[in-house]
Every structure is written in C-alpha cells, then in structure tokens.
Amino acid sequence: MPARTPAVGAVLVALAVIAALPHAPAPAQPAADTFAKFVDDYYAALFAWDPNQATYAGVHDYDAKLTDLSAAAIAARGESVGKFQARLKALRAGKLTADEQIDAEVLDHALRAEELDLGTVRDWKRNPVAYLGKPAEGIDMLMKRSFAPPAERLKSIIGRLKHTPLLIAAMKANVENPPREFTDLGVIVAKGSVGFFKTDLPAWAKTAAAGDAKLLAEFEAANAPVVAAFEAAAKWLEADLLPKSKGTYAIGAKAFLDKLAAEEMLDIPLDKLLAIGEATLKRDREAFAETARKIDPKKTPTEVLALLTEDHPKPDDLVPATRGTIERCRKFLIEKKIVSVPSEVRPTIAETPPFARTGGFASMDTPGAYETRATEAFYYVTPPEKEWTPQQKTEHMRQFNQTGLDILTIHEAYPGHYLQFLNAKQYPTKVRKLYTCGTNVEGWAHYAEQMCVEEGFGDGDPKVRLAQLSEALLRDCRFVVGIKLHTEGWTVEQGKKFFVEQGYIEPEVAFQESRRGTYNPTYLYYTLGKLQIYKFRDDYKKATGAAFTLQKFHDDFVKQGGLPIKLIRKIMLPGDTGPTL
Structure with a gap:
C-alpha cells in the first residue's frame, strides 16, 4: 500500500556529507507532510x-x-x-x-x-x-x-x-x-x-x-x-x-470486539451487546405475534407467515416480479416526502451472477463515486440453484413472497442502498466518497424498511407489517447468532436451529444464514445500525425542535457518506458526545 520510506540513518549520513562540502548550496528542505x-x-x-x-x-x-x-x-x-x-x-x-x-x-x-x-x-x-x-x-x-x-x-x-x-x-x-x-x-x-x-x-x-x-x-x-x-x-x-478442513471459524471474543471497534467505532462490553440483541429480538417477536393475530387470530404466527410466503413468483419470474416493485417504492418516497430522490435513473434488475452466490438473497451493485461514464447500478436477486431439490427451491423462493419483495426493494433500492448511492458524488471529501461501514450502509437500508412502514407504506395492511417484521427477525437473529458462533462456541447447526425457532426462517435459508455468520462475524450491523439511527433521529429531533422534518433529517444523513454513526452525529449535531446506543 504505502511507499517505503528511506532508512533514516542513510538520510542523515547523506545530509552530513553534503554539509561538509565547503561551497555546497543548502539542501532543499523536504516538503512537510499534509493530510x-x-x-x-x-x-x-x-x-x-x-x-x-x-x-x-x-x-x-x-x-x-x-x-x-x-x-x-x-x-x-x-x-x-x-x-x-x-x-x-x-x-x-x-x-x-x-x-x-x-x-x-x-x-x-x-x-x-x-x-x-x-x-x-x-x-x-x-x-x-x-x-x-x-x-x-x-x-x-x-x-x-x-x-x-x-x-x-x-x-x-x-x-x-x-x-x-x-x-x-x-x-x-x-x-x-x-x-x-x-x-x-x-x-x-x-x-x-x-x-x-x-x-x-x-x-x-x-x-x-x-x-x-x-x-x-x-x-x-x-x-x-x-x-x-x-x-x-x-x-x-x-x-x-x-x-x-477441521479448523475453527470462531475469531473469539477479543477479536470480535476489536473488529466492531475498528470497523463500526463501537466500544461496548460483549454481555451488554448481546443483551441489546436479545431484547430487540424479543420485542420484534412480540410485535410479529400481535400482527399475525390481526391477520388470522385462529392461526399461529408460523402458520400465518406460511400463508404469506406461499404467494411467491416462480424462479424464472423472479426478475420481472422484482422489477415491478421499483416504481411503487419510489413513488411512496416522493409523495410522502420521506427523502429527496435526486435522479430519474432506475437500477437494472438482474440475477446474481453464479460466481457471486455466497448465501445472500439480494444485493445492490452500484458504481463508485469516481465513475464518470458507466453509471449503471445493478439490483441483483438470487434464484435457487438448479441442482437443488424441489423442497430447497421452494423454501428459497418463499423469501421472495410478493409482500416481502416490496420490503426487499425498500432495502436495496428506494430509499435504501440505491438512493444512498445516488448521493455519492455529493459527498464532501475523498475519504467519504470511498469509505463505507456496515452500520451506516446496512443500518440505513434496514432502518428504511421499518421507517417506511411506520410512515404509511402499505396503507396499514398488517401483511406488509408482518413482512417487515419478518425481515427484522432475520436481522435480529443474525445479531445473536454472530456473537454465539464466534464467542460462545456455537455450531452452524445451533445457529440454524435458532433462526428457525426464533426467526420463523425456512430451514434451508436458516442454514445459509448461519453459515454466513461463520465468515461474516459482525453481521449484526444491520440491526445495530438501525438502532443507532433511530436513537440518532430521536436525539436530532430533540436538538432541532420545531425545525425538525423527517425529510431534512434523511436528506442530511444520506449526504454524509457511509461513515460510522458516531461520526455522522458529530457532523450533524456539532459538539455531540452522546452514546450511539
């Protein structure tokens, strides 16, 4: 990465030789380093x-x-x-x-x-x-x-x-x-x-x-x-x-916390962090059960979710079905004044390339802030693998149920990742154009799911709320499972069981999610970032009083780049020293 600096001793010797020459001009002073x-x-x-x-x-x-x-x-x-x-x-x-x-x-x-x-x-x-x-x-x-x-x-x-x-x-x-x-x-x-x-x-x-x-x-x-x-x-x-291959994937408690501190600027005891994740999961499970009762009080939450997820496209129809959600989500942001939409250009919907299918269901691939000509952005959705059993394919496609697809597009496109990308060229410095962290980027997209439903997306339909809570439970389970896999000796099977029982996740999906935690230890940053943004919004609203509007808060937030929430707070609330959680 950095160029190697010359040995200090060699430089001093060279300067001494030059100084000893009787008529040598004074050596040029090296330019002072600048940021x-x-x-x-x-x-x-x-x-x-x-x-x-x-x-x-x-x-x-x-x-x-x-x-x-x-x-x-x-x-x-x-x-x-x-x-x-x-x-x-x-x-x-x-x-x-x-x-x-x-x-x-x-x-x-x-x-x-x-x-x-x-x-x-x-x-x-x-x-x-x-x-x-x-x-x-x-x-x-x-x-x-x-x-x-x-x-x-x-x-x-x-x-x-x-x-x-x-x-x-x-x-x-x-x-x-x-x-x-x-x-x-x-x-x-x-x-x-x-x-x-x-x-x-x-x-x-x-x-x-x-x-x-x-x-x-x-x-x-x-x-x-x-x-x-x-x-x-x-x-x-x-x-x-x-x-x-008999090695361990667990990085251990110290490395786990060091990773959070370095990447997300979060210093917190592990027991407190786990307690936050478990409390959030409990709260969302209670809301999930309450919402399921509104849909059908005679069925269990699991049965209600099963009915909801039966309505999904066939694998070959996944791309066009996803494409149909774009305008609906974008229109909602504009009509409700949730956040400014600075471009008429939409992302391209496509299947995730086979070489990139490492466990995720959807992703947004946007060009970098310094790309001047090729500005295409790709919203990828992952179909089931052809060699899977019919049961595995069905379980996979249930994640793309019709109501859930709207929530997915809120996360990946409007107002999630794609809208954040549309602001990238406005980021004020080179560092902010090039740096991102999970609690900001994934936290913002996950926050967007809940926030949009709270602001009226779906017109109060409990099925939409249930789909949003289903996504929240998935992220809440990641929060807990990531910690358990890397600091408490959990196996992938234990993680899978937790996703199934606590998050109402299909077994095949639960396995992929638990396996992802082995190589992505801090994938708690979805829920963690969402919680940080909600707290920041509350603190910002108190500080700005009557001047607060949701659209201005969101507009200012997405213009700062993908910085850790701790630094976004410093920028938008000068002098802020409050905790991020």
Missing part, C-alpha cells in the same frame, strides 16, 4: 494492493491487475499498514481542519481494521473464498460497465486473466486447515467461476473483440489456463482440502 497528501498516498497504495477496489471506485489505472496474495505480498502489505499508521499519528498530533479530523479518524480505524484482518483474523490463511472470488469479481466489473470501449476493456480483462493462475496458486500455498464451512463455500465459488470463465466471459469477449482476430486469440490464450486453474481448484478443494 491531503496522506489521503492520496493511502488510496494509491490501497488500489495498488487491491485493484478491484480501484475499478469499483471508478479509478481505472489498475484495471489490468489483480491483487497479489502471496505470503510475501501480504507481509509487505502489513508492513505498509504500520507505516501509514505512524504517519497518520504524526499528522493527527498537528493541526487539522474539522473535515480532516473526521476523515483522519475514519482512516485510523480503517488501518486498525486491516491490521486486525491481516494479523489476527487472517482470512488469507483460512478462507479459500478470499482468493477464489477476486478474479470473476474484478472481470465482471470490467464487462458490465461501459466506461471505455469494449475492446479496451477486453485488454484489461486479459491482464487480469494472466494474474489469475498466480492467485489460485497463492490460495493453495497459503490456506491451511480452514473450517469446513469455508471450504464448502469455496467449492461453490470455484464451480461457479468455471461456468463464468468457460461460457459467459468468452461470449462477451467475442462481441467485444469486434472481429479483431489477434485480440480474440490473445484473450483465448489467457483464458484457457484460468478455466483449467478453476477446474483444478474445485477438484483440489473437494478431494484434498475438504477432508483436512
């Missing part, structure tokens, strides 16, 4: 380390490269993080503007989070997906966003293809005794990648080459070893690594 230069250097180094992040952000200087995850490169990155930390500490001891103080705190925590990941959590040592997902992710971004002519993007893709076998080799060299759950997921990603590189990418490349036989031949020569590498990786994972 702006630090930010530029930090992101230049970050993008060189992880070129996919650069492409996503709309910075296209690294499009032909992939990250180097060899042991030597990881060690060098760790050293680089340490140097940036020392440099930032010196800058923070000096005079910074108010905006710089906020951004310095952000980058300090970003560096702490990366230090924790590289040195303590060490997914590079225990999770094959850390390697397997990078190539298709980086190439898919180049395929689908038209920031340059197709042939030019194809040349960058060829560059990334040439780096891919090295990344697969690094996985085999580095990953030792992973948890079985990680290897199982690695097999899914590897096999999905085979299809992508064997079928999807060649079809796109043929069109992109536009009759340039030499360019197409260069692509084919670079792609063939990648297909072979992923085929071999899938076999190696299943036949060799899986039988040896």
